[in-house]
Amino acid sequence: MSRWRVLILVLASAAVLGGLAWWIVPRLERVETEVVENVSEQARRNPFLALERFLARLGYAVETGHRADVIDQPPAATDTIVVEFSEEVFSPARTRRMMDWIAAGGHLVLEIDAGRWSTDDPPPNALLELAEVSADYDEERDDDHDEATPAPRRYLLRAGDESYEVGLWPHQYLIDGSGVADAWTINDRPQVLRYGLADGRLTVIIDRRLWQNAHIGELDHAVLFTDILGPAQGKVWVLYRVEVASLPELIWRHGAPVVVGLAVALVLALWALYNRFGPVHVPPVGRRRSLGEHVQAIAAFAWRYGRADGLLQSARTALRHRAESRYPGFQYKSADEQSAWLAERIGQPPAAVRYALEAKVRTHDQLIEVTRLLQEMRNSL
Numbered sequence: 001m002s003r004w005r006v007l008i009l010v011l012a013s014a015a016v017l018g019g020l021a022w023w024i025v026p027r028l029e030r031v032e033t034e035v036v037e038n039v040s041e042q043a044r045r046n047p048f049l050a051l052e053r054f055l056a057r058l059g060y061a062v063e064t065g066h067r068a069d070v071i072d073q074p075p076a077a078t079d080t081i082v083v084e085f086s087e088e089v090f091s092p093a094r095t096r097r098m099m100d101w102i103a104a105g106g107h108l109v110l111e112i113d114a115g116r117w118s119t120d121d122p123p124p125n126a127l128l129e130l131a132e133v134s135a136d137y138d139e140e141r142d143d144d145h146d147e148a149t150p151a152p153r154r155y156l157l158r159a160g161d162e163s164y165e166v167g168l169w170p171h172q173y174l175i176d177g178s179g180v181a182d183a184w185t186i187n188d189r190p191q192v193l194r195y196g197l198a199d200g201r202l203t204v205i206i207d208r209r210l211w212q213n214a215h216i217g218e219l220d221h222a223v224l225f226t227d228i229l230g231p232a233q234g235k236v237w238v239l240y241r242v243e244v245a246s247l248p249e250l251i252w253r254h255g256a257p258v259v260v261g262l263a264v265a266l267v268l269a270l271w272a273l274y275n276r277f278g279p280v281h282v283p284p285v286g287r288r289r290s291l292g293e294h295v296q297a298i299a300a301f302a303w304r305y306g307r308a309d310g311l312l313q314s315a316r317t318a319l320r321h322r323a324e325s326r327y328p329g330f331q332y333k334s335a336d337e338q339s340a341w342l343a344e345r346i347g348q349p350p351a352a353v354r355y356a357l358e359a360k361v362r363t364h365d366q367l368i369e370v371t372r373l374l375q376e377m378r379n380s381l
Contacts, residue, residue: 010265017261047212048238061235077105078234084111087123102200109203114172132177159184164220299368315374326381
């Protein structure tokens with residue numbers, strides 16, 4: 001199949017798929033359905049389910065999950081995002097988008113791991129460097145607590161004139177390098193820092209486990225979270241276990257119609273190129289014909305169309321030219337000498353050679369015999 005045919009098939013397939021997509025996409029309609037699930041199973045999958053329902057009862061629009069697209073494409077500037085910091089999630093591109101979103105009025109509640117700052121160099125991040133915020137972890141442990149997994153203890157968290165009784169894990173605290181943040185402290189060690197960045201806010205917290213299902217109902221944890229959020233305005237996004245999509249997932253998420261169209265076009269192109277069915281049939285190799293068969297065919301053709309004299313004359317002339325080129329002086333010999341000389345080289349009687357050089361043929365068989373003899377003499381020179 002020619003390349004033009006393959007190209008036409010591919011373009012036609014792409015046009016058909018594009019037309020179907022153009023017709024189908026505007027007709028798709030998103031339908032939301034409410035599904036009642038087993039609450040305990042939901043709580044097992046979602047560590048912030050109790051927080052979500054508590055905020056919903058207070059009038060907040062809230063959604064919990066692990067959608068990385070909320071950071072890829074930040075929501076409205078009136079919304080709040082609660083998420084844990086990680087280098088994978090807060091890539092340079094996402095960090096720039098989040099900084100622009102905060103500057104436009106968004107509120108980011110960011111949890112950072114104090115253990116990372118105490119054991120390693122702080123991960124470079126433009127947002128954290130802008131706020132000059134970091135964390136530290138006091139390695140001292142009380143004797144009555146397991147060093148590997150210290151239990152939360154009851155503390156009084158102070159925020160200006162307000163105070164909250166909370167259960168936090170000991171020895172973790174934030175560091176405000178700029179000195180401009182509003183600090184919520186325990187024993188003068190910040191646990192919550194709030195920064196004003198342009199029209200938005202950045203709130204950094206040391207640990208959000210106190211708002212998970214097992215702890216949200218204890219002490220003043222729920223009240224503390226609502227005070228961190230402030231009045232209900234936009235939507236609150238509580239993200240956990242944010243999954244960073246791989247390159248194939250991103251391609252499929254944003255370009256599934258293109259991928260499907262290319263796959264169909266590839267299948268059609270391969271089908272167009274492979275237009276055979278069953279095993280390949282190899283034709284038998286033809287048998288090479290002998291010189292005698294060629295001579296016989298030529299002679300038969302010449303005799304049938306009355307060209308026997310012309311064929312003989314051409315063959316005799318070609319023989320004499322070959323003999324003269326190989327043995328100069330051949331043309332000056334007498335007819336008997338020429339016949340004897342040629343007969344000696346092909347092993348035939350001189351009379352037969354003289355007959356081939358001079359005789360006039362009268363039958364089809366004679367023409368074949370004389371033509372074959374002339375060809376043998378020419379090939380022998």
